[in-house]
Amino acid sequence: MDMRNHDLKEDIREYWSKRSATFDLAFGHRIPPGPELEAWAAAVRDAIGPEPKRVLELACGTGEVTNVLLSLGHEVTALDFSEAMLGVARTKHAGNTRVRFVLADAERTMEPDEAYDAVICRHLVWTLTEPEQALADWIRVLKPGGRLLVFDGDWTQPTRMGRLAGLAVRLIERLIGHDPYYDGAMSEKHADIMRRLPFSDGLTAERLEPLVREAGFVNIAFPSHRSIAMAQRKDADLRNRLRTLFYRRFVLVASRPVDVAS
């Protein structure tokens, strides 16, 4: 293939599209009903309140966070730039009239100004190619006082505990074999993309906070991610329990100021 016009964003889209069919089989992506769904729902409720709202979900992927939002009664616009990912999400939520799926770029949503009470994304920000542009767009589509909720992590550098957990997982895999679906899938392509991203050194709460502030958000807070990790460990086998220790994950909540001039 002639790659001269093939830019980073197309590589990212292609990568996720290829993973769409098996994405839910990789640990940490699907949100099973029970303690894990409840933990994600509690995190969303704490951040944006319990009443049904108009929510823009960015990079909905296979529609797992969408499911959390729908379970809380929200009216959801779920956006992704991979038609393959959206296809999986559309099938999962077929017939649900509270969700609208949109094929669009999360960095330039083309959604109307001040249309949403909340903008939510899980595991998107680390892979943005223009984070400043994206944050400017997200504050634009939020109503004054609206909330931004980001779930993400540093997927480049395992924590000290994560390095030990990684060794243990490698030992387990020598005995029971390799997991073809875990995030090592297509790892060379992943590494190639990662090298070219603005957050190629890893996305941390400390790196994201100034960008969020500069975009105009206020009341920036970092609620704990612990209850989600604990819920994920509850029904997981040993290998997956160890995987919850690999990386530093975080939650960011911020608000569009109430008195912002539009």
Ligand SMILES: C[S@@+](CC[C@H](N)C(=O)[O-])C[C@H]1O[C@@H](n2cnc3c(N)ncnc32)[C@H](O)[C@@H]1O
């Ligand atoms: C790690 S997956 C996360 C999916 C989903 N948020 C979840 O947590 O299950 C990353 C998703 O981001 C989407 N994505 C990446 N960059 C995007 C962009 N600029 N605009 C829209 N979607 C994007 C990919 O297509 C993929 O579905």
